[in-house]
Amino acid sequence: MAATLHDVAQLAGVSIKTVSNVVNDYPHVRPATRERVQAAIDQLGYRPNLSARSLRSGRSGVIGLVLPELSLSYFAELADAVITQAESHGLVVIIERTGADRDRELAVLTSPRMRMTDGVIFSPLGMGQDDAGLLAVDFPLVLLGERIFGGPVDHVTMRNIEAARAATEFLLAAGRRRIALIGAHPDESLGSAALRLKGYEEALTAAGVSLDPALVRPTTLWHRSNGAEAARALIESGAAFDAVFGLNDALALGAMRVLQESGRRIPEDVAVIGFDNIEEAQYAVPSLTTVDPGREQIAQRAVDLLVQRIGSDSSRPADPSHETVAFQVMIRESAPA
Amino acid sequence: MAATLHDVAQLAGVSIKTVSNVVNDYPHVRPATRERVQAAIDQLGYRPNLSARSLRSGRSGVIGLVLPELSLSYFAELADAVITQAESHGLVVIIERTGADRDRELAVLTSPRMRMTDGVIFSPLGMGQDDAGLLAVDFPLVLLGERIFGGPVDHVTMRNIEAARAATEFLLAAGRRRIALIGAHPDESLGSAALRLKGYEEALTAAGVSLDPALVRPTTLWHRSNGAEAARALIESGAAFDAVFGLNDALALGAMRVLQESGRRIPEDVAVIGFDNIEEAQYAVPSLTTVDPGREQIAQRAVDLLVQRIGSDSSRPADPSHETVAFQVMIRESAPA
DNA sequence: CGTTGCACTTACGACGTTGTAAGGTGGTGC
DNA sequence: GCACCACCTTACAACGTCGTAAGTGCAACG
Numbered sequence: 001m002a003a004t005l006h007d008v009a010q011l012a013g014v015s016i017k018t019v020s021n022v023v024n025d026y027p028h029v030r031p032a033t034r035e036r037v038q039a040a041i042d043q044l045g046y047r048p049n050l051s052a053r054s055l056r057s058g059r060s061g062v063i064g065l066v067l068p069e070l071s072l073s074y075f076a077e078l079a080d081a082v083i084t085q086a087e088s089h090g091l092v093v094i095i096e097r098t099g100a101d102r103d104r105e106l107a108v109l110t111s112p113r114m115r116m117t118d119g120v121i122f123s124p125l126g127m128g129q130d131d132a133g134l135l136a137v138d139f140p141l142v143l144l145g146e147r148i149f150g151g152p153v154d155h156v157t158m159r160n161i162e163a164a165r166a167a168t169e170f171l172l173a174a175g176r177r178r179i180a181l182i183g184a185h186p187d188e189s190l191g192s193a194a195l196r197l198k199g200y201e202e203a204l205t206a207a208g209v210s211l212d213p214a215l216v217r218p219t220t221l222w223h224r225s226n227g228a229e230a231a232r233a234l235i236e237s238g239a240a241f242d243a244v245f246g247l248n249d250a251l252a253l254g255a256m257r258v259l260q261e262s263g264r265r266i267p268e269d270v271a272v273i274g275f276d277n278i279e280e281a282q283y284a285v286p287s288l289t290t291v292d293p294g295r296e297q298i299a300q301r302a303v304d305l306l307v308q309r310i311g312s313d314s315s316r317p318a319d320p321s322h323e324t325v326a327f328q329v330m331i332r333e334s335a336p337a
Numbered sequence: 338m339a340a341t342l343h344d345v346a347q348l349a350g351v352s353i354k355t356v357s358n359v360v361n362d363y364p365h366v367r368p369a370t371r372e373r374v375q376a377a378i379d380q381l382g383y384r385p386n387l388s389a390r391s392l393r394s395g396r397s398g399v400i401g402l403v404l405p406e407l408s409l410s411y412f413a414e415l416a417d418a419v420i421t422q423a424e425s426h427g428l429v430v431i432i433e434r435t436g437a438d439r440d441r442e443l444a445v446l447t448s449p450r451m452r453m454t455d456g457v458i459f460s461p462l463g464m465g466q467d468d469a470g471l472l473a474v475d476f477p478l479v480l481l482g483e484r485i486f487g488g489p490v491d492h493v494t495m496r497n498i499e500a501a502r503a504a505t506e507f508l509l510a511a512g513r514r515r516i517a518l519i520g521a522h523p524d525e526s527l528g529s530a531a532l533r534l535k536g537y538e539e540a541l542t543a544a545g546v547s548l549d550p551a552l553v554r555p556t557t558l559w560h561r562s563n564g565a566e567a568a569r570a571l572i573e574s575g576a577a578f579d580a581v582f583g584l585n586d587a588l589a590l591g592a593m594r595v596l597q598e599s600g601r602r603i604p605e606d607v608a609v610i611g612f613d614n615i616e617e618a619q620y621a622v623p624s625l626t627t628v629d630p631g632r633e634q635i636a637q638r639a640v641d642l643l644v645q646r647i648g649s650d651s652s653r654p655a656d657p658s659h660e661t662v663a664f665q666v667m668i669r670e671s672a673p674a
Numbered sequence: 675c676g677t678t679g680c681a682c683t684t685a686c687g688a689c690g691t692t693g694t695a696a697g698g699t700g701g702t703g704c
Numbered sequence: 705g706c707a708c709c710a711c712c713t714t715a716c717a718a719c720g721t722c723g724t725a726a727g728t729g730c731a732a733c734g
Contacts, residue, residue, distance in 0.1 A: 016690090049392070062453075354684065
């Protein structure tokens with residue numbers, strides 16, 4: 001039903017290629033011809049067929065964004081930022097969710113569903129360092145996050161260790177000494193959890209504060225409910241603490257709720273700091289002090305790197321780059337200076 | 338670089354079409370041949386070229402989802418649900434944001450960026466009833482939301498009036514009589530704001546409670562900050578109130594924060610109810626009583642309707658359907674029964 | 675041993691677009 | 705009035721896939 005170049009050409013009385021030239025702003029078209037063709041285009045409501053264009057050019061103008069899930073605020077806000085940045089390059093974004101499941105993550109990398117994209121931005125949560133080799137795919141790929149290092153692809157990460165260290169130092173500077181940490185993943189040596197834990201440890205060591213293992217609370221996931229559970233367990237353990245460091249904002253917010261329910265005042269009795277600076281953090285009661293890990297900049301660099309790889313036809317990057325972005329402690333009510 | 342049917346055919350010593358038949362599980366292929374072709378496919382790592390397939394078939398397997406913005410939790414969770422549902426139909430989702438800007442909304446409807454999709458699910462926020470005619474596009478379109486009614490397209494909405502009425506009745510049943518409403522859009526007669534206001538009015542009237550205009554607070558947008566501002570204005574106005582109905586959860590949460598800052602106890606002094614049932618609502622302090630408008634079901638029906646329209650080649654629906662989904666009051670701490 | 679029929683395979687073209695190279699048209703200068 | 709050049713337009717092919725229709729070979733049957 002839709003009009004094609006052929007239809008327009010027939011109506012305007014020119015060849016198909018001349019219409020194509022008009023559509024693509026090819027310079028050598030006589031004004032009178034251009035006008036006539038444009039009239040035919042308008043009359044028929046012609047729109048280029050992008051599938052045909054993709055086939056011809058080998059580019060689809062689509063990039064993939066592979067995320068654990070959209071209902072986690074951090075990823076929703078990251079997706080928003082990626083879409084915005086992609087748009088400025090004239091690209092459109094397909095979002096695929098993996099549910100943090102390793103098998104689904106691997107499936108997405110080989111799936112024909114992603115075959116139409118020009119490249120993919122991938123934030124794994126189920127795969128680990130051992131899977132690094134599987135990232136050697138034959139399409140442009142930019143990796144986000146801390147699950148895997150040294151893979152054969154470009155990589156953009158936040159400065160987890162430094163940022164977590166800064167968060168902990170901030171609490172120490174405010175006079176807190178019994179700082180609980182929520183969200184540890186004891187079995188990992190890489191990944192956000194391990195790196196942020198490392199920053200926490202570094203800060204304590206540097207300040208001469210001994211680390212009490214009873215204050216390091218693991219959780220399986222990083223949702224609010226996990227933070228709430230961990231806070232409950234922490235309270236029940238009887239360990240004394242005057243601050244809580246949630247390894248992400250959702251954990252911190254979940255913990256904050258339980259702490260308040262238990263009658264503790266925030267920040268007087270317990271200071272709380274999070275990590276991610278999701279929009280909600282500033283509207284919580286009390287507002288949540290947290291680390292802004294540079295989400296906007298991550299999205300921007302990831303898209304820019306991907307566009308660059310797409311542009312250079314070289315199949316695999318000879319020089320995979322690893323970039324980190326700046327972070328910042330956002331001081332709010334839950335942990336004042 | 339990528340292998341094509343041609344490459345596979347050459348390697349397997351068969352024709353291109355036979356390879357195609359293998360790929361597409363065409364039944365009449367001799368097992369021995371199939372095996373040989375499959376081996377060649379595996380060896381070359383052949384993946385079908387989706388652009389070519391799209392061109393040939395006229396279907397891209399992509400649907401568009403046009404939303405105001407992803408960083409609003411309601412839309413993020415809606416997007417998540419749409420992606421999940423689309424996946425079950427083998428479809429992939431492109432997300433486009435409009436920022437609730439009418440011009441951008443109109444632009445998206447005619448944009449070549451959406452041309453590659455088989456159909457679009459569209460949630461307008463800037464366009465209004467006067468623009469209904471502009472929805473007569475030449476691709477399958479399913480409309481979400483309450484900005485426009487009676488357009489030439491399928492339409493899925495929540496039951497705004499009934500749900501808002503139920504929320505208000507719930508507060509009335511709990512003994513509240515001075516119920517403030519936050520988020521009104523006085524200039525509208527359609528749209529979520531107007532409809533939910535109508536439900537509120539209906540409930541008050543039915544209960545014989547007179548509506549005090551001083552308790553109906555307008556906001557421009559529906560973000561947390563707007564809810565906070567409106568609550569501040571409400572307090573400063575000096576009007577007495579014992580409950581707040583936020584026309585969405587973000588407004589209610591923003592208001593709840595300000596109410597608590599002002600020393601009011603929730604729910605003792607002021608009961609608060611929201612609308613949307615975003616995930617965050619159950620983790621707020623106190624947890625937010627709200628209306629679940631049936632988001633999952635909306636996503637499901639929208640995708641199903643779209644798939645149906647895509648399937649039937651009829652250009653325009655002769656019988657645009659308008660579906661509504663079930664809602665439910667989620668009773669939590671901010672407004673107990 | 676030829677014919678028929680079936681199971682399998684193939685050649686061809688078209689989907690709509692654009693790069694290439696060749697073709698046409700008008701105008702300019704002598 | 706002719707040649708030439710610059711400008712504009714065209715025909716053709718190809719991107720990779722799959723539907724159509726036309727083959728091919730083999731087995732069974734007469």
